[in-house]
Amino acid sequence: MSDELKFPNPGEKRVSREAGSIDERSARAIHDMYMPPVKAEDAYWTDLESRIMASIQRAGHARQEVSSLAVLNGWAQMGLVAATALLVAGGVISTRLGEPDEPATYESVVSSAPDVITTRTALMTASDKLEQRDAALQYVLSY
Amino acid sequence: MTSPPRIPDEERDLVAAAKAGDREAFSGLVRLHQRRAYLVARAIVTVHEDAEDALQEGFVRAYQAMDRFDPSQTFGAWLNRIVANAALDLTRRRKVRNTEELSDALRSPFRDPAENAELRERLSDALAKLPERARSVIVLHDVEGYTHVEIGEMLGIPGGTARSDLHHARQKLRELLKDLRG
Numbered sequence: 001m002s003d004e005l006k007f008p009n010p011g012e013k014r015v016s017r018e019a020g021s022i023d024e025r026s027a028r029a030i031h032d033m034y035m036p037p038v039k040a041e042d043a044y045w046t047d048l049e050s051r052i053m054a055s056i057q058r059a060g061h062a063r064q065e066v067s068s069l070a071v072l073n074g075w076a077q078m079g080l081v082a083a084t085a086l087l088v089a090g091g092v093i094s095t096r097l098g099e100p101d102e103p104a105t106y107e108s109v110v111s112s113a114p115d116v117i118t119t120r121t122a123l124m125t126a127s128d129k130l131e132q133r134d135a136a137l138q139y140v141l142s143y
Numbered sequence: 144m145t146s147p148p149r150i151p152d153e154e155r156d157l158v159a160a161a162k163a164g165d166r167e168a169f170s171g172l173v174r175l176h177q178r179r180a181y182l183v184a185r186a187i188v189t190v191h192e193d194a195e196d197a198l199q200e201g202f203v204r205a206y207q208a209m210d211r212f213d214p215s216q217t218f219g220a221w222l223n224r225i226v227a228n229a230a231l232d233l234t235r236r237r238k239v240r241n242t243e244e245l246s247d248a249l250r251s252p253f254r255d256p257a258e259n260a261e262l263r264e265r266l267s268d269a270l271a272k273l274p275e276r277a278r279s280v281i282v283l284h285d286v287e288g289y290t291h292v293e294i295g296e297m298l299g300i301p302g303g304t305a306r307s308d309l310h311h312a313r314q315k316l317r318e319l320l321k322d323l324r325g
Contacts, residue, residue, distance in 0.1 A: 020310075020313055021284075021285045021313075022281065022285045022286075022313060022316060022317075025262065026262065026266060026320070027285055027286045029262050029263050029266055030266055030270070030282060030286045031182075031286050031287070032263075033263060033266065033267060034182055034185040034186060034282065034286070035182075036181065036191055036194075036195075037191055045174075045177060045178065048177060048181075048195065048198075049170065049173050049174055049177060051195075051199065052173050052177065052198070052199050052202045052203075053166070053169075053170050053173065055199045055202075055203055056166070056169070056202065056203050056206045057166075059203045059206075059207065
């Protein structure tokens with residue numbers, strides 16, 4: 001038959017003594033050894049409860065800070081993505097804006113061509129006149 | 144067949160309120176369960192200061208996991224598993240503590256140091272010589288009254304292993320205390 005060992009502290013289990021268990025005196029001694037080493041027990045447990053609740057509050061604050069940092073981190077990531085997108089878009093726009101330069105250069109070359117041609121025509125005309133003058137001079141001298 | 148655990152009305156109300164985020168209600172649960180949970184932690188880590196650390200860590204983890212707690216179960220059993228885990232984590236981090244320190248820690252201030260001084264000294268020496276898990280199992284079972292299954296759940300071992308550890312721990316303890324007069 002098992003007898004029961006009831007420790008004096010509230011909230012504690014009734015311990016059934018079964019065959020083979022360590023003797024009651026030793027069990028009680030071990031139980032006492034494992035109680036907090038304090039004299040004013042009620043004050044100790046009240047204080048411990050306060051400390052536990054304080055550490056829960058600290059942990060809550062730490063979690064909030066971590067989640068705030070996570071939100072900030074999220075915003076930072078979004079900012080980075082947005083900045084990258086802006087850079088890419090800027091590059092594309094700049095490339096697009098840069099493209100008309102070539103035709104413009106080409107056109108300016110082409111549009112300047114008539115001047116060259118005119119100059120050539122003018123040069124050719126002058127040369128023709130010189131030949132005509134030479135021919136006329138040779139004609140006069142032949143007489 | 145296992146019948147559902149009987150949960151006191153006070154605990155049920157506190158659990159419901161704590162699950163809804165009421166910190167005062169969780170404080171009530173701390174008040175109800177801290178003594179038992181402390182003894183669970185102390186059985187594993189042995190040293191008072193470590194038991195306090197494990198207890199605080201266990202309650203913090205429990206608070207953060209309240210939304211996952213099934214209110215049809217007893218809060219105490221769930222909490223004890225969490226506290227035991229926190230205590231085991233602590234022992235893993237502090238493996239360096241040697242037998243002599245352990246024995247001193249067990250012997251240090253008791254509520255009535257004059258009473259059974261020899262018994263306590265012998266018991267603390269003997270407990271300090273047991274392997275960590277064997278010591279936890281014998282204290283949780285023979286001193287604090289937990290079942291093999293409950294101890295298995297707390298220590299993360301099968302109930303059968305807890306039973307076998309207990310058997311060996313008792314044998315070893317008897318051997319160490321065989322010349323002790325009652």
